[in-house]
Amino acid sequence: MSLLCETPSLSRRAVLISGGALFAWAYLPRFARAADKRDPRLIVVVLRGALDGLSTVGPVGDPNCAGLHGDIALSLSGANPALPLDGFFAVNPAMPVFARLFKAGQAAVVHAAATGYRDRSHFDGQDVLESGLPGPGSATTGWLNRALASLPAGERVARLGGLAVGPSTPLVIRGAAPVLGWAPQALPTPGDALAERVLDLYNHRDPVLAAALQKGLDADRMALGDQLDGTTMKPKGGLDNAADMRQSAQGAARLMAADDGPRIAALAFDGWDTHVNEGGATGRLANLLGGLDGAFEEFEKGLGERWRDTAVVAITEFGRTARINGTVGTDHGTGTVVLLAGGAIKGGRVIADWPGLKPAQLYEGRDLAPTSDVRAVLKGLLADQFGLSPAVLGDKVFPESAAVKPMRDLVA
Amino acid sequence: MAAPFANSVSPDPALVALNRFGLGAKPGDEFGKIAADPRGYLEAELKQQDVALISPDGPRNAGLLDSTAAIQASMAAAMERKAARAERAAAVMQPATDDPAGPAVAKAKPLVPHVEADIYRDEAQARFDKALTATPGFVERLVGFWSNHFCVSVAKAPVVRACAGAFEREAIRLFVLGRFADMLLAVEHHPAMLFYLDNRQSIGPDSRAGKRRGRGLNENLAREILELHTMGVGSGYAQADVTSFANMLTGWTMAGREGRLGEPGSFVFNANAHQPGKAVLLGKTYPDGGMGQAEAALNDIARHPATARHIATKLARHFIADDPPPAAVARLGTVFSKTDGDLRSIALTLIDMSEAWSTPLTKLRSPLDYVVALRRAVGATAGNEPQRSLRWLSVLGEPLWRPPGPNGFPDRTDAWVSAEGLKTRLDIAWQAAKQADDIGDPDEMLGSLIGTSVSAETRQAISRAESRQQGLALLLMAPEFQRR
Numbered sequence: 001m002s003l004l005c006e007t008p009s010l011s012r013r014a015v016l017i018s019g020g021a022l023f024a025w026a027y028l029p030r031f032a033r034a035a036d037k038r039d040p041r042l043i044v045v046v047l048r049g050a051l052d053g054l055s056t057v058g059p060v061g062d063p064n065c066a067g068l069h070g071d072i073a074l075s076l077s078g079a080n081p082a083l084p085l086d087g088f089f090a091v092n093p094a095m096p097v098f099a100r101l102f103k104a105g106q107a108a109v110v111h112a113a114a115t116g117y118r119d120r121s122h123f124d125g126q127d128v129l130e131s132g133l134p135g136p137g138s139a140t141t142g143w144l145n146r147a148l149a150s151l152p153a154g155e156r157v158a159r160l161g162g163l164a165v166g167p168s169t170p171l172v173i174r175g176a177a178p179v180l181g182w183a184p185q186a187l188p189t190p191g192d193a194l195a196e197r198v199l200d201l202y203n204h205r206d207p208v209l210a211a212a213l214q215k216g217l218d219a220d221r222m223a224l225g226d227q228l229d230g231t232t233m234k235p236k237g238g239l240d241n242a243a244d245m246r247q248s249a250q251g252a253a254r255l256m257a258a259d260d261g262p263r264i265a266a267l268a269f270d271g272w273d274t275h276v277n278e279g280g281a282t283g284r285l286a287n288l289l290g291g292l293d294g295a296f297e298e299f300e301k302g303l304g305e306r307w308r309d310t311a312v313v314a315i316t317e318f319g320r321t322a323r324i325n326g327t328v329g330t331d332h333g334t335g336t337v338v339l340l341a342g343g344a345i346k347g348g349r350v351i352a353d354w355p356g357l358k359p360a361q362l363y364e365g366r367d368l369a370p371t372s373d374v375r376a377v378l379k380g381l382l383a384d385q386f387g388l389s390p391a392v393l394g395d396k397v398f399p400e401s402a403a404v405k406p407m408r409d410l411v412a
Numbered sequence: 413m414a415a416p417f418a419n420s421v422s423p424d425p426a427l428v429a430l431n432r433f434g435l436g437a438k439p440g441d442e443f444g445k446i447a448a449d450p451r452g453y454l455e456a457e458l459k460q461q462d463v464a465l466i467s468p469d470g471p472r473n474a475g476l477l478d479s480t481a482a483i484q485a486s487m488a489a490a491m492e493r494k495a496a497r498a499e500r501a502a503a504v505m506q507p508a509t510d511d512p513a514g515p516a517v518a519k520a521k522p523l524v525p526h527v528e529a530d531i532y533r534d535e536a537q538a539r540f541d542k543a544l545t546a547t548p549g550f551v552e553r554l555v556g557f558w559s560n561h562f563c564v565s566v567a568k569a570p571v572v573r574a575c576a577g578a579f580e581r582e583a584i585r586l587f588v589l590g591r592f593a594d595m596l597l598a599v600e601h602h603p604a605m606l607f608y609l610d611n612r613q614s615i616g617p618d619s620r621a622g623k624r625r626g627r628g629l630n631e632n633l634a635r636e637i638l639e640l641h642t643m644g645v646g647s648g649y650a651q652a653d654v655t656s657f658a659n660m661l662t663g664w665t666m667a668g669r670e671g672r673l674g675e676p677g678s679f680v681f682n683a684n685a686h687q688p689g690k691a692v693l694l695g696k697t698y699p700d701g702g703m704g705q706a707e708a709a710l711n712d713i714a715r716h717p718a719t720a721r722h723i724a725t726k727l728a729r730h731f732i733a734d735d736p737p738p739a740a741v742a743r744l745g746t747v748f749s750k751t752d753g754d755l756r757s758i759a760l761t762l763i764d765m766s767e768a769w770s771t772p773l774t775k776l777r778s779p780l781d782y783v784v785a786l787r788r789a790v791g792a793t794a795g796n797e798p799q800r801s802l803r804w805l806s807v808l809g810e811p812l813w814r815p816p817g818p819n820g821f822p823d824r825t826d827a828w829v830s831a832e833g834l835k836t837r838l839d840i841a842w843q844a845a846k847q848a849d850d851i852g853d854p855d856e857m858l859g860s861l862i863g864t865s866v867s868a869e870t871r872q873a874i875s876r877a878e879s880r881q882q883g884l885a886l887l888l889m890a891p892e893f894q895r896r
Binding site: 048049119120121122123124136138140164166168169174179180181182183190193194195197198200201202204205206208209212213214215216217218219240270271273275276325326327328329331332364 | 567609610613614615617622627628629630631632635639640645646651654735807809816817818819822826827828829830831832833834835836838839841842867869870873877878882885886889890891894895
């Protein structure tokens with residue numbers, strides 16, 4: 001699969017077209033447009049805790065929504081009206097950046113989406129979401145890393161590796177392909193001398209620790225080279241507040257904007273498990289959504305010209321109950337949203353085969369029924385951005401998922 | 413992920429006792445003596461009276477509050493903060509005057525002190541003090557294991573920040589060598605857990621309160637008890653069991669500030685919020701018995717075979733290997749069932765198992781274990797504690813009593829062998845070495861902290877260090893110090 005090479009040229013384009021035919025694709029993958037110097041990037045944001053899709057992008061045109069979501073249902077009227085997207089759906093008013101990008105054709109929503117997982121355990125659900133395996137189990141690698149590993153060796157995206165943001169590596173990007181680690185600098189750093197000595201010792205005694213430390217040092221140097229602001233650093237526990245989300249996105253964007261920076265990154269934001277006093281247009285969930293919105297803004301700003309070729313996708317393990325629970329929150333559910341943003345996205349659309357919210361239309365009588373597979377969205381992005389074939393996507397990246405076809409035309 | 417240099421030779425038994433089971437060596441620990449009878453060394457700690465408790469007699473521990481007092485302090489502080497906010501808002505609303513001192517006075521008004529942060533700091537200090545002196549710290553490791561198994565997060569609310577330390581002392585430490593069912597009951601009755609997993613506000617839909625107020629069920633606690641605290645995910649319960657169990661748990665709450673239901677901040681059973689009637693869990697019908705209904709269910713699931721399997725697997729993973737030998741898991745599960753969940757028998761079984769002494773030391777120390785081991789190794793330093801340790805834990809991704817979710821912090825090596833994590837450990841080792849009061853000969857430190865099984869490469873790297881500080885930092889980064 002040596003279809004990709006460093007310098008785009010007309011002749012290479014011809015090769016790529018025949019490559020498409022070789023794989024029997026009915027459409028030309030977007031990555032193949034070598035002539036306009038596309039340099040695609042993909043950022044995956046994992047929202048851990050199960051995002052309430054109905055409070056993120058509310059079906060304000062569905063007469064049954066307000067009854068189910070009660071006082072916290074999004075509405076086009078009131079003090080904090082939701083921001084209309086397409087006449088049927090409106091986005092939470094905490095997300096003005098997303099609404100602006102949507103209007104500009106740079107953001108889209110896939111609604112009533114879920115992975116193949118149908119139970120309601122966060123931790124199994126996250127495992128399935130991040131591992132890309134058909135069911136829960138002791139997964140050690142993630143689909144994003146396997147996608148990276150499936151690219152032809154030496155190809156630019158593969159060679160530059162991935163980026164994991166935060167103090168620990170999200171499962172989605174763990175695996176054999178090289179991954180840089182980065183989190184905002186929070187401690188005074190020792191000189192290179194100590195680092196070199198420890199690395200030397202690890203190289204002799206413990207290659208696993210050596211590889212991890214080497215990548216940590218590399219990412220640190222890249223970030224320092226970009227003069228990341230080192231004065232406003234905060235403790236780096238889970239990224240579960242708006243300021244941390246924004247800051248980590250800022251760092252990721254600067255690393256990824258570099259010509260030799262990673263083209264693929266994963267971030268994990270915590271805190272979406274809104275069982276109590278979830279709030280609607282304002283409140284707890286809205287604060288978190290504001291953080292996510294801030295992250296979108298930082299990606300857009302930090303990536304600069306490269307935003308044009310970037311796709312950002314935010315995914316969560318499952319949705320929440322359509323009906324609010326007894327404590328003005330929502331319990332674990334099924335269908336939810338996938339949020340897409342970036343200059344590469346063919347935006348301005350809410351993509352949904354809307355299942356409805358009448359009692360009989362709810363999954364198991366309680367949840368938004370899933371009509372789209374999250375994996376289809378992710379496969380579509382990987383195909384369009386990096387040219388991975390349906391066969392590789394259905395076998396290596398998302399094992400045993402051949403029946404889940406890549407969603408087409410997500411990328412402009 | 414196995415360490416690449418793992419070989420068929422069993423690890424130094426002194427290192428197994430100190431690192432696999434304990435919190436790491438302290439200067440002066442005698443490796444030869446420990447290696448001669450490592451099991452006896454560990455058993456001796458288990459025999460100490462009240463070994464798991466934080467003694468209130470210690471001068472620094474005398475002020476620790478029980479959870480009720482801590483929560484009341486937090487409630488009072490919340491009221492003061494509210495009043496201060498109202499006052500500030502009122503000051504802003506006043507018409508502007510020409511006197512510039514007017515608004516400035518309002519601004520300069522002292523802020524309400526954060527009593528929750530003070531309590532949290534004192535509790536952290538007590539916990540570190542205990543961890544730094546424990547010998548070898550096997551019991552503290554068990555406390556850490558159960559505290560993570562039954563975790564709460566201080567990020568949930570100021571009230572949880574105030575009582576997270578008390579929760580560990582009252583619901584975990586008291587039972588860590590006792591019966592599992594007793595610990596389970598104590599944990600699920602505790603205001604910290606009822607607050608953290610939202611049961612405090614869960615109301616039976618057909619209860620008097622439910623009918624009157626139109627509020628209802630919250631199934632968070634019920635689900636996590638089954639999934640995380642006892643049986644484990646995929647062990648045979650269904651959504652209907654979760655809902656039913658949530659109904660049984662309604663009414664388990666904490667008395668509010670006004671004290672209408674009982675002593676503010678204490679556990680109370682609110683019969684008005686309890687879903688009336690019988691309930692079915694895992695095929696068994698529980699007649700309505702008020703608070704006794706869910707207690708009976710907890711006592712049953714504490715003894716469920718799936719619970720024995722789940723706990724045995726987690727313990728073996730924590731102490732032996734990420735993918736523990738099946739025989740070790742089976743034996744722990746059998747002991748759990750046969751002894752009715754006697755955690756002292758489980759601890760003795762752990763240190764009796766041959767697998768514990770033959771499996772290579774390939775797990776990476778968790779951030780918490782690393783920071784404690786480092787402080788035990790280095791001794792007194794110029795660092796400002798406990799803030800420095802708490803900050804280290806935050807930047808390493810394991811902030812104290814603040815897990816990302818109710819499943820606690822990860823317990824597998826691949827979760828902690830991250831690029832950023834290793835780089836941060838390097839920063840911390842350097843900072844600790846720079847701040848160490850009195851560094852002896854690094855070669856001698858090697859003997860008393862890693863022992864005779866140290867690799868030639870580690871020994872050489874340390875002997876060639878360009879300063880004592882650098883030598884100590886290298887020791888703290890050595891694979892023998894990172895892995896356990």
